[in-house]
Amino acid sequence: MMRRIETVIVALVALLGAMPCAGQVINSIGDENMKVPKGLKPQEKKAEGPYIADLDTETPYFQAIDSAQTYIYSHDWPVAEQWLFTAIKAEPDNPNNSLLLSNIATLQRYQGRLAEAVKNYTLALDMTPHAVTLLLNRAALYVEMDSVGHAVDDFERVCELDMYNTEARYSLGVLAMERGDYSRAEDLFNEIKRINPNSGLYHEGMGLMHKHRGNYARAAELFTQVIKVQPSAQLLGNRADCYLILKRLNDAEDDIRTALEMTPGDPYLYVLRAKLNKLRFQHDDMNRDIDRAVALGLPRDSVIRSLNE
Numbered sequence: 001m002m003r004r005i006e007t008v009i010v011a012l013v014a015l016l017g018a019m020p021c022a023g024q025v026i027n028s029i030g031d032e033n034m035k036v037p038k039g040l041k042p043q044e045k046k047a048e049g050p051y052i053a054d055l056d057t058e059t060p061y062f063q064a065i066d067s068a069q070t071y072i073y074s075h076d077w078p079v080a081e082q083w084l085f086t087a088i089k090a091e092p093d094n095p096n097n098s099l100l101l102s103n104i105a106t107l108q109r110y111q112g113r114l115a116e117a118v119k120n121y122t123l124a125l126d127m128t129p130h131a132v133t134l135l136l137n138r139a140a141l142y143v144e145m146d147s148v149g150h151a152v153d154d155f156e157r158v159c160e161l162d163m164y165n166t167e168a169r170y171s172l173g174v175l176a177m178e179r180g181d182y183s184r185a186e187d188l189f190n191e192i193k194r195i196n197p198n199s200g201l202y203h204e205g206m207g208l209m210h211k212h213r214g215n216y217a218r219a220a221e222l223f224t225q226v227i228k229v230q231p232s233a234q235l236l237g238n239r240a241d242c243y244l245i246l247k248r249l250n251d252a253e254d255d256i257r258t259a260l261e262m263t264p265g266d267p268y269l270y271v272l273r274a275k276l277n278k279l280r281f282q283h284d285d286m287n288r289d290i291d292r293a294v295a296l297g298l299p300r301d302s303v304i305r306s307l308n309e
Contacts, residue, residue: 060090065100072107081107098127102134105141114145132158136167148175166192170201177209185209200226204235216242233259233266240272244279252276267296271306278307 064087071080084100084107091097105120121138125131139154152175158168173188189205196202207222223239240255256273263269274289290307294300 061087061094064090077107077111095127098124098131098134101127102131102137105137109141109144114141117141118145130161132162132165135161139168139171143171143175151175164195166195166199166201169195170205173205174208177205177212182209182213200230207238211238211242216245220246231258231262233262233269236262237266237269237272244272244275247279249276249279265296267293267298270296271298271303274303275307 064083068080068083068087071077071083081104084104088094088097088100101120101124105117105124108114108117108120118138118141121134121141125134125138128134135154135158139151139158142148142151142154152172155168155172155175158165159172162168169188169192173185173192176182176188177185185205186209189202189209192199192205193202203222203225207219207226210216210222211219220239220242223235223242227235227239236255236259240252240259243249243252243255252272253276256269256276259266260269260273270289270293274286274293277283277286277289286307290300290303293303
């Protein structure tokens with residue numbers, strides 16, 4: 001059987017892409033591995049695109065990938081991971097192994113095996129050092145591991161490779177803001193605006209900065225601008241938090257309800273709802289939401305501390 005190479009792993013990357021809290025997945029590395037020429041706008045970039053070839057997909061390499069897909073569909077991440085390793089062992093010099101290593105790292109990250117995930121993102125980057133998505137994946141994982149210095153290095157590398165990448169600039173801005181460097185954060189958010197005047201990341205970043213500085217009304221306005229175009233549970237949660245502080249309880253309730261419909265497993269949203277119930281003196285409901293947030297992985301002490309802030 002002969003198939004185009006980019007279709008061989010399409011089911012794998014599509015399913016991994018739907019996994020919560022997972023890194024980005026990629027199904028080709030050709031274009032990712034190219035540096036954006038200086039001064040060239042993205043829509044003008046003259047790249048050859050990913051390598052596409054007709055290959056015999058009945059080889060052990062592609063049979064192992066097909067098996068990995070089967071176990072991913074059944075949510076058996078460890079077995080799927082082992083089949084991807086089997087594929088790599090079958091053809092250790094296959095250039096597509098960078099992609100497989102990236103997806104192995106994503107599976108490991110989903111399982112909470114963060115150190116192993118970093119190792120495999122790094123091995124994939126050794127093969128394709130200019131792969132922007134891989135750098136963004138590893139940077140996000142470093143943030144999750146509280147290794148901020150390494151994360152900053154990866155995000156800055158992305159900015160060097162892609163002068164139009166807004167995601168890395170947004171992340172650098174958030175990290176700067178969390179260090180209290182609001183000037184640097186604002187510069188980065190303004191860079192996003194220069195790259196794309198309509199970018200939601202600019203408004204979201206500025207909204208977060210106003211929220212950090214205690215200007216909750218302005219933060220809510222900025223979050224609203226993004227929510228109108230592209231609502232997300234995270235944005236709704238941030239706006240709800242502002243509404244709670246502003247005592248706009250009905251608005252906060254609407255946002256929390258909508259966000260929970262999007263991501264019912266997000267413990268932070270139950271903390272917000274516990275805050276709402278506390279403000280309404282509905283203590284039984286508040287305690288149920290505290291228990292739910294703890295059951296979803298948040299330490300009880302941190303939840304209680306958040307309610308008392």
